[in-house]
Amino acid sequence: MKIAVVGASGNTGRIVAELALEKGNDLRAVARNPDVLENLASRGAEIVAADLDDREAVFSALSGVEAIYYCSPLAVGHDEPFAAERARGRNVIDAAQAVGAKHLVLLSAMGPEAAPGIPLIETKRAVEGELAATDLGYTILRPSMFMDNVAMAGPEVLLGMGLSWPFSEGALIQPIAASDIAQVAFRAMTSGPRNRSFKLVGPEALTFPQMASELGRALGSDVKFAEISDETFVEHVGAAIGSTEVAAAIAGAYRLWERDGGGTGDASVIEREFDLSLTRFRDYAAQLADTWKRAGLI
DSSP states (O other), X not given: OEEEEETTTSHHHHHHHHHHHHTTOEEEEEESOGGGGHHHHHTTOEEXXXXXXXXXXXXXXXXXXXXXXXXXXOOTTSSSHHHHHHHHHHHHHHHHHHHTOSEEEEEOOOSOSOOTTXXXXXXXXXXXXXXXXXXXXXXXXXXXXXXXXXXXXXXXXXXXXXXXXXXXXXXXXXXXXXXXXXHHHHHHHHHOOOSSEEEEOOSSOBOHHXXXXXXXXXXXXXXXXXXXXXXXXXXXXXXXXXXXXXHHHHHHHHHHHHHHTTTOOOHHHHHHHHTOOOOOHHHHHHHHHHHHHHTTOO
């Protein structure tokens, strides 16, 4: 099968691309910066550079493919990031139709069908709606928080300052590993469109103090949890990603998840539909600790 992974350098796109090669598929890896995909090129992938803002480049990048994986990215470099994200989604969807692709797997975000005032979720739903309105075969994946996000600050911060997030101590969430999201996406692409959306959650509901405890157990040191305000989150994350507007939208989505229980769900639906066993947070923490130890970071 000729598969295109749009955003092959991303957290899930990279893993989907690796799975496609492992299973003997004809892979086209699409990214803005092709230099970061040298590992995939050395294994036989066709590497294509394309800026998702460039409609013609997107059409050219998807020519001749049968199935597409697309993670709707946060357009942090734009003055109007959510308008840009929607335009990018439209470019990919229109290109998929034009080239005769059979299936588009879209990575979206968890949340309600409508979330007024939460532009991150509203934008994702708009892209989903445009896809569903076409005659394309599709599968929409709506993940909860990535387990991998807890490692973004690195071991020094995690072991020093602790795990800090804009959730209360009692808030429950079912984080899911990026590797599991990629497995679902790949299995969806290669087994045919479902023409519906799926809520992607991990196998257990946890509080952030429980996650901190599991991380501490794996790392061999105490990891504390501290709830932070949306303002603090926006200040730090906004500086890191280069957009306070996007950071504020992420914080808004998190608070919405906590208010309506949107960060939890029935993980068995995904396990049955896509025939896989989801990663438990304790196992993710152990893998993370092993990776950091082998890299000499702890």
